[in-house]
Amino acid sequence: MNLTLRQVRYFIAAAEAGQMSMAAKELNVSQSAVTIAILQLEETLGVSLFDRQPGGVRLTPEGSRFLGRARNIMAAVDDALHSPLRENVSETGHVRIGLTYTVGGYFLPRHYARFRQTYPNIAVELIEMPRDSLETAIVGGGIDMALMLVSNLRNHREIDYETLLRSRRRLWLPAGHELVAAQRITLADVADRDYIMLTVDEAGQTASRYWQHAGFQPKVTFSTSSVEAVRSMVAAGMGVTILSDMVYRHWSLDGQLIERRDLEDDIPTMDVGIAWKRDRRPQGAALTFFEHLALTFGGAGREAGD
Numbered sequence: 086m087n088l089t090l091r092q093v094r095y096f097i098a099a100a101e102a103g104q105m106s107m108a109a110k111e112l113n114v115s116q117s118a119v120t121i122a123i124l125q126l127e128e129t130l131g132v133s134l135f136d137r138q139p140g141g142v143r144l145t146p147e148g149s150r151f152l153g154r155a156r157n158i159m160a161a162v163d164d165a166l167h168s169p170l171r172e173n174v175s176e177t178g179h180v181r182i183g184l185t186y187t188v189g190g191y192f193l194p195r196h197y198a199r200f201r202q203t204y205p206n207i208a209v210e211l212i213e214m215p216r217d218s219l220e221t222a223i224v225g226g227g228i229d230m231a232l233m234l235v236s237n238l239r240n241h242r243e244i245d246y247e248t249l250l251r252s253r254r255r256l257w258l259p260a261g262h263e264l265v266a267a268q269r270i271t272l273a274d275v276a277d278r279d280y281i282m283l284t285v286d287e288a289g290q291t292a293s294r295y296w297q298h299a300g301f302q303p304k305v306t307f308s309t310s311s312v313e314a315v316r317s318m319v320a321a322g323m324g325v326t327i328l329s330d331m332v333y334r335h336w337s338l339d340g341q342l343i344e345r346r347d348l349e350d351d352i353p354t355m356d357v358g359i360a361w362k363r364d365r366r367p368q369g370a371a372l373t374f375f376e377h378l379a380l381t382f383g384g385a386g387r388e389a390g391d
Contacts, residue, residue, distance in 0.1 A: 089122075090158070090159075090162060091122060092122045092123070092125060092126045093126075093155045093158050093159060094159065095114075095118070095119045095122045095123060095126075096122075096123055096126055096134065096151075096152070096155055097152065097155050097156060097159065098119070099119055099123060099135070099142060100134075100135075100144055100148065100152050100335075101335055101345060104141035104142060104265075104266070105119050105120050105123075105141075105142065123135070130147075130151065132145070132147040132148075132151075133145050133147065133148070134147060134148035134151060135148055141265065141266060143260075175206065176204055176206060176207060176370070176373060177206040177207060177370075178206075178207050178208070178369050178370025178371075178373070179207070179208045179209075179210065179370055180207065180208070180209055180210070180229050180230075180369075180370040180371045180373075180374050181210045181212065181227075181228045181229045182209060182210065182211055182212070182228060182229065182230055182231065182232060182374065183212045183213075183214050183218075183219045183222050183223070183227075183228040183230075183231040183232070183233070184211060184212070184213055184214075184219075184231065184232040184233060185213070185214070185215070185216055185219065185232075185233050185234060185286050186213060186285050186286055187234065187285060187286040187331075187332065188232045188233055188234065188357055189211070189213055189232075190312075191312075191331050191332050192232070192250070192331065192357050193211075193232060196377075196378060196381060197209065197211075199377075199381070200374060200377050200378075203377065204370075204373060204377075207370045207373065207374070208370075209374070212228060216233060216234070216237055216238075216239075216286065216287060219231045219233055219360075220238070220239065220240045220244060220360075223243075223244055223360055223361060223362050224240065224243050224244065224362055226362070226365075229361070229367060229371040230359055230360060230361045230367055230371055230374070230375065231359070231360045231361070232357070232358075232359060233357070233358070233360055234286055234287075234355060234356065234357060235248055235356050235357070235358035235360055236291075236353060236354065236355055236356035237286070237287055237291065238360065242363075243362060243363055244360050244361070244362060244363060245360070245361060245362075245363040245366075246358045246359060246360035246361070247358050247359050247375075247379065248356050248357070248358040249357055249358050249359065249378055249379070249382045250331070250356070250357040250358075250382060251354040251355075251356050252329040252330045252331035252354055252355045252356070252357065253329065253330050253347075253352075253354055254327050254328060254329045254330075254348075254352045254353070254354065254355060255327065255328075255329075255330065255333075255345050255346060255347055255348065255352075256270060256275060256325060256326075256327050256345065256346045256347075256348055257315075257319050257325060257326045257327070257328055257333070257343050257344070257345055258319065258325050258343070258344040258345070258346060259319055259320055259321065259322040259325075259341070259342075259343065259344070260320075260341070260342035260343070260344055262322075262325070262344065264278075264325075264346065265344045265346065267346070269349055270346055270347070270348055270349065271299075271348060271349045271350055272295075272296065272299045272301050272348065272350045273299075273301060275303070275325060275327070275348075276301040276302065276303065276304065277304060278304060278324065278325050279304055279306045279323065279324035279325070280303035280304050280305050280306065280324050280325060280326060281305075281306065281307050281308075281309070281314075281315050281318045281319055281323065281324040281325070281326045282303065282305045282307070282308040282309070282326070283308075283309065283310070283312060283315050283326065283328060284308050284309065284310050285310040285311075285312070288328070289308065291353065291355075292327065294353075295350070295351070295352055295353060298351075299350050306323070306324055307323070307324070312328075312332050313337075313338055315328065316334065316336075316337045316338070316343060317337045317338055317339065317341075319337075319343055320336070320337035320339075320341035320342060320343050321337070321341060327348070327352065329354070329355035330345075331355060331357070333345055359375055359378060359379075361375075
């Protein structure tokens with residue numbers, strides 16, 4: 086079987102977008118390139134991956150199974166490209182790392198596992214805190230550094246940081262929603278729809294700022310700190326939401342599909358980074374952890390999905 090990474094990448098984008106044209110736009114290539122690559126992929130596999138419909142495409146059962154395997158392929162490639170190749174099992178030390186709920190659940194685990202494999206003799210103490218408490222602990226010396234949403238950072242005078250990941254915020258919709266097929270979507274189009282608001286890690290406060298900047302307010306029918314609750318409610322058609330790619334998954338716990346679309350408005354990214362006290366840059370084991378993540382992401386500002 087002769088599969089190319091380009092074909093796999095195009096397939097994943099088309100599956101998540103639900104339309105070949107949206108996938109082409111996201112990948113910055115022609116729609117025909119995506120279509121041809123996927124047709125060749127189907128010919129190689131000997132199955133139909135999509136049902137073609139007037140409003141877009143929908144995964145076949147075979148397509149759904151292959152999608153999971155395709156994501157594993159791309160994850161393995163990403164791991165090979167961005168994992169540190171250096172090993173230094175003799176280095177020892179202890180590092181105290183504070184983190185927020187979102188970072189702990191959706192960003193840290195696989196990077197923590199890689200670090201522990203590379204540096205088994207460095208003890209890592211993880212402490213979950215709200216953002217305000219993290220900033221206080223950084224300045225007061227209660228932790229060596231923090232993994233947090235640096236886009237929410239307030240104390241810029243005493244805290245320095247490096248951005249590792251910029252995660253775009255996009256509109257989440259239930260499968261079959263009328264906006265799924267729209268060529269252009271703005272906050273004005275979303276304002277009169279039932280809206281599910283996530284509140285964890287100040288997501289609600291961030292949303293309020295860009296909604297107010299656009300001159301609209303979301304029609305919030307339910308607020309929750311549970312990302313899984315948001316997924317289930319959106320997938321069930323109870324409302325729409327705007328959340329970052331870092332926490333996106335295209336299905337809910339009960340297996341219903343969640344679509345994702347770009348917005349024309351200027352929606353800020355959700356930036357994950359490492360923060361430390363400005364006059365106390367990480368040293369020793371803390372510096373090793375810092376450099377490990379910086380090397381993994383190949384420099385500051387890597388975008389989710391790159």
